[in-house]
Amino acid sequence: MQDQKIADRNTPYWWEASPLQSLPQQPVATKLDVVIVGAGYAGITAGLMLARAGRSVAAFDAMNPGEGASSRNGGITSGTIRPDFATITRHFGEEKAIAIEAEGKRAREFLYHFIETEGLNCDFQLVGAFKGALGYKQYDKMARSAEALAKRLGIETYAVPRGEQLEYVGSDFYRGGTVRKDIGGLHPAKFHAELLRVALAAGLTVHSHTPVTAISRDGDGFRVTTSAGTVEARQVLVCTNGYTDGAAPFLRRRLVPVRSRIIATEELAPAQMARLMPKLMMMGENRQLGFYYRPSPDGKRILLGGRDSSRTGDPVASTLGIRKGLVEIFPELETVRLSHSWFGNVAMNRDMIPRIFEKNGVVYASGFCGSGVVWAPWVGMHAAHKLMGQGERARSAFDFRPPAAVPLYRGDPWFLPAIIKGYAFQDRITLWRERR
Template identity: 80%
Template sequence: MNAAKVAEKNTPYWWEAAPVKPLPKRPLAKTLDVAIIGAGYAGLSAGLALAREGRSVAAFDAMNPGEGASSRNGGVTSGTIRPDYATITRRFGEAKAMAIEAEGKIAREFLYDFIRTEGLDCDFRLVGSFKGALGYNQYETMARNAETLVKRLGIDAYAVPYAEQHNFIGTDFYRGGAVRTDIGGLHPAKFHAELLRVALAAGVTVHSHTPVTNIEKDGDGFRVTTSAGTVRARQVLVCTNGYTDGANPYLRRRLVPVRARIIATEPLPPEVMARLMPKRMTIGENRQLGFYYRPTPDGSRILLGGRDSSRVGDPAEPTLRLLSGLAEIFPELAKVGLSHSWYGNVAMNRDMIPRIFEKDGVVYATGFCGSGVVWAPWVGMRAAHKLLGHAEQARSAFDFRPPAAVPFYNGNPWFMPAVIKGYGLQDKIAWWKTRR
């Protein structure tokens, strides 16, 4: 049995309104100012900034533009950084930790302003986010963290006690939680389609189904070999992430593709949606293998996402796990039908922090660790300004050394099933502690 047997379709729900598709073939330029590898959020954002500064730019994508994570994600504008503040401080120092945390606020504000000023029709709503606590100890930690966000960064955040939980989510599964009002939701495939539209209008040439097979130094520039031929570029920017292939072995050894999966319910009655998700917020939780979920932009269904432990094919088990998780949170949806179940790759690195870095003259913008809706456009734009020599606009806390290579890894994440099982065990222990 595969996922299509559980859900009606195994393609992203987002593709119904904004299908990904190949672009008309364009002649390959002999020379370019900048060659960009990847035409997702990061690559197109960078290309837009470069083209508007008068640079000749072409972006090369091995698939349809946006066919990877840019149109497969949950559309939550969280800008989450996986390590907590204490962990980042321990690894990199308090100044770096503070700069990274502060940049999240700036990056979200940048995204919202970008959507507004460019007139991007992508169903964006600043609905806020609720994170559920799995126990009262976790709730107390969340309440303290909310106070810290208010004091340190001026972010509107507050705790929600268990007695008030139903004002935000129609479940008794959590023991209260916390709200942030600076997080919203958008339609990720529409966002990419609109980003592609403005990039093309600015003069960026985008080549679909044109993988780059080699990048080599050539005098004061680079020779970029693609499936359509070779082009000479003065500068190269690599913006691949969860779909980085063997053509860039240096980056591939530093990014681990991890499958994530999202399910979409069949349309639910309006009164059910109003009861289960009364404020239409995006929802998250603190489990290693936890779920994130939200209403669709039209408010008719629930989308729920999480880790997918499979590595090949499209088996049914990961879909069934998400369906079971949905029923655990909302018991009345135990027998709900699914319209869609799909997966996509997110790219993790050893630091679990997005990155801008340079290696042998090539600039990289990558490593979004499952939060690319905010980080990919932001990091892509900062990398573009780095190429342009705009020191102030390029400044970013994410511009530092490359992520370390993963030992004994060369593109095949053979260790991920064991990692997923380990996370599951941690969740069981944590769950037991909350219910003692």
């Protein structure tokens, strides 16, 4: 049997420098302009905007604020849209595809400006990102896509042939790749803590460990039932993403929570870090279940994440699977000790595109599909403008029809292990084809 202690800790590495904040309990207001369900990046950003506009607003979270994906993610400011440009064009038309692609650029620019102007101390560094190709055919396609993206949006992005690959990543696993200079990294738990700090100072009330259990119409407004009392609200915004429960059944049928697991190595020697991650960039790869990885903000260890097919508990096999990916990319790390292994939920929908939409008067901002560091603050900000009726400022390419419901799904993703195994099989076939 495998040793049960694969990593020293099963809590996020990020919590070492930025522990979870347990807010003091306070009475629940009986009347509010806006109730926000969820106190992650999206909910807190929306609450900040609304409070600064003079609205009485409170955010309710079933856990500590940010205890979900907001303090468990990799901290990469990718703003990835999972379907490629051709797929979005086929499903929604070229105009929508161009708008979605352009919004990614604006969302990253918004995030970077927001961090700077608000003085958010979150270890942000605009270091760029490298994405590895599995084979030369894939490399050619990625190189053409990078060239087209640079022409359409003026983003600094370019191809890196295999002969120059070691200048970006100390691995022979890839067959070249592409670089984007508009992507960076931050400390996700510090980012949330700083967001929370400025939002509380602006007048947002945040109730931790206070789940919302029901939302119902009450005349022109809503009656929101929480574990600490009932609130009459003029408007309701739901930002629960991968932690959506029965309080929002319409959204729950459309978002599938998927575990994403991250491991952190022990501190590595400076020479080894310089060899494996010479430019200290954010890293990804072009496969269905691709790993994402990065240096820690202090540049002393490597953090690597990927999909976790487990659904309950914290099984050893899940950490071993992610560790296997680390060694596949960096064979010399086969015996390295892991300091941390943890997981959190990301939320996928059938379109794989983030969304703002309204249903029966409730506004929803969710479905970040694993790229919430960029999309959650952006979508939360636009949802706040939508609630305030600020037409042009609220305009977003993500504000359109709700994603379709997942057939036979009511909140229990029983089908995920089979789907992930299917993706893993596709990846093996792709790797075989690319390297024949």
